[in-house]
Amino acid sequence: MNLQWYxxxxxxxxxxxxxxxxxGKCxxxxxxHYWHRLGEAGDDNYECKDCGIVVQTQSKPQQGGCPKSVSHYWKKL
Ligand SMILES: [Zn+2]
Ligand SMILES: [Zn+2]
Structure with missing residues (x-):
């Protein structure tokens, strides 16, 4: 399986x-911890405007799992 972001x-x-x-221990x-899979690792940078997480994925990450909001609000960098 390819690398995934969680x-x-x-x-x-x-x-x-x-x-x-x-x-682990949160x-x-x-x-x-309560893990959400965000997406497959890739070359595009996405930042959540709500929690500030930055990931590099192949396409827009999943919305679930934002610690600061109901869902991540992804912005492509
Ligand atoms: Zn945690
Ligand atoms: Zn977020």
């Missing part, structure tokens, strides 16, 4: 790897 909707931690990250919730 982010935790509680703490905003962003990770690029080929499968869902371990649950600093924001005193529980485990």
């Amino acid at each position: 982010n935790c909707s509680y703490c905003g931690l962003t990770i690029k790897q080929s499968n869902t990250p371990n649950q 600093s924001a919730q005193n529980s485990s």
